[in-house]
Amino acid sequence: MGDVGQGGDVSHRREQAFRALAQKVTPEVGLYLRRRLYPLPASDLDDLVEEVLIVLWRRFDDVPDDAEVAWSIGVARNVLRNAQRSARRASAHVARPVGADASAEDHVVADETVRAALAALSDEDRELLTLHAWDGLGPRELAVTYRITENAAAVRLSRARARFEAQMAEVATW
Amino acid sequence: MTSFERLVASDPSRDDAYAPRDFDAMLARVIAQPYARVTSWRAFKARVLTGFTTSCAVMAAATYALAGAGPPLVRLTFAAAPASMAAPAPTYATSQKVTVTGSGFASAAPTLLARRISTTVPSLATFTVMAPPSERDAVATLASALGVTLGAPRAIIVAPPGAHEWTARGEGASEAFFARVGGVDLWLYGPGLSAGLPSAPPEATSRGGLSKVEIVQRALEIVHAVGTLDTGVPVVGGGAAFVRGTPTIVVVPILIDGHWSNLSDTVMLDGRGRVISARGAMFSLGPPASYPLISPRAAVSHASEQAAIFAHAVTPLGWSGTEPSGAALPTGALRLSQSIAQYRILVDAHGVGHALPIYQYVGQTNGSRAVVLDALAINPRYLVYEVHGTSTR
DSSP states (O other), rough: OOOEEEEEEEEHHHHHHHHHHHHHHHHHHHHHHHTTEEEGGGGGGGHHHHHHHHHHHTTTTGGGGGGGGHHHHHHHHHHHHHHHHHHHHTTTTTOOTTTTTTHHHHOOOOHHHHHHHHHHHHHHHHHHHHHHHHHOOOHHHHHHHHOHHHHHHHHHHHHHHHHHHHHHHHOOOO | OHHHHHHHHTTTTTOOOOOTHHHHHHHHHHHOOOOOOOSSSSSSOOOOOOOOEEOOEEEEEEEOOOOSSSSSSSEEEEEESSSOOOOOOOOHHHHHHHBBBBSOOTTOOOOOOSSSSOSSSSEEEEEEEOOOOOOOHHHHHHHHHHHEEEEEEEBBBSSSSSSSSEEESSSSOOOEEEEEEEEEEEEEEETTBBTSSOOOOOOOOEEEOOOHHHHHHHHHHHHHHOOOOBOOOOOEESTTTTTEEEEEEEEEEEEEEEEEEEEEEHHHEEETEEEEEEEEEOOOEEEOEEEEEEOOOHHHHTTTTTHHTTOSSSEEEEEEEEEEEOOOOTTTTTEEEEEEEEEEEEEEEEEEEEEEEEEEEEEETTTOOEEEEEEEOOOOEEEEEEEETTTEE
16 A cells, blocks of 8 residues: 655655545454453553554555555554553563453353353464454455465364354353 | 354444544544654553452342333332342252252353343333242243153252252153242253263164254254243254264254343254253243433442442442543542443342343452442432342432
């Protein structure tokens, strides 16, 4: 993205293009982060979004034209991981934080069966599935988020769905 | 609804939108940043979280409210209660103490947790939740639906309190387990529930039997025979059909006013359609009453009054992401930052359950412990609190 030209108005044109990008991706990035924010406080959400936008601004020329949302969610994923890792590291000497061994999804999914099935999956499967089911990313977008081929993303997604289906059946038993 | 559709429906932000508090200011700050790589822009704002989950144990008595237009609404009186949520259960002669080794009730808490419900509407339906009037009749209905012969009840000495085990003899299983908890009858049927009792012998795997469709139909017949509840689309899992001894598991979700609850009727059948095990809930919902709602922020201001009801050990300071993040909290105070609205069953003083909208908050204390706190989402003018015999409001 962002061949914004040369000359004295480059900065202005870059800024305008970035504003358009930010308008487009911010709602999606915000929802992605909100779904997975726990155990960070909700008051951190805007800060995290802003941090994502800073990365986008810094790497504006790298953002693919046809997959801005998927690429931005990839950035948000890293930003969130760093923030959660920092919070856990900071709290380690005080007390074990809630959710240290659990995913954020464990704390926000109200459907007990779905929650249990998600909890039984690997982190990778869980993340892939929720990106697909909640954030609406298909194989092509997932490929951008994970920096893998579309075919590889489709295969991973298919396998994750199969494992999820199996877990849904499994958790229904006792 | 397929498992995947169920996953989609469980999206905690499904109906939400996100917009920063001040997007223009945010963009201005972002654009003011240099293009060069910034490695540590964000202030270190770690929140030290550890926690406990509060439990609720309530009793309520009903009086009638006089305020408001339209039909009078039941005014609910909540009071602190002992630890047990079990409704009074009939007493049966106990000839043998039975220890439940794997009751399976751990995931069937006596609450209904609908997925996030919208509280943007001015009022929301609440329901009276009623267990069948007679435990014995309920178990007889259950036995009939499952096609088993019922024996005598025995008291269970392990949680949940007030639970009974009924011996039941069928083709594929040998025991039934029954508990009246929180306005709902929970039941469990299957082999090997209790220590020292023989399990059903494993069946040799062989070809032949019912089709998957026929097995699912058999499961639905059982579920419909057990209860009259609104149910969702069954979820089918387990092994392939046509293979005897390979179970098919049919999970039929129970809906509350169209919302998914965390209760379901689950039947595991073998390839011949015989019940290997099953479990579920028995209750009925009274006519809905539409109570005015209050916001999460308003509800939390009443959480102190409800602290004894919900056994909260901390004093809520407020619900907001706008609290000064660096402000010191008073001793024992709690700052809340997220809320989820959900339905939950609370039991009144007469043992009657009510499915009520509740806000569940996540927050932290000044001791940096993470806390989950609950507050009723309905207008407090319809609530009366009784703590140790003292009535307020």
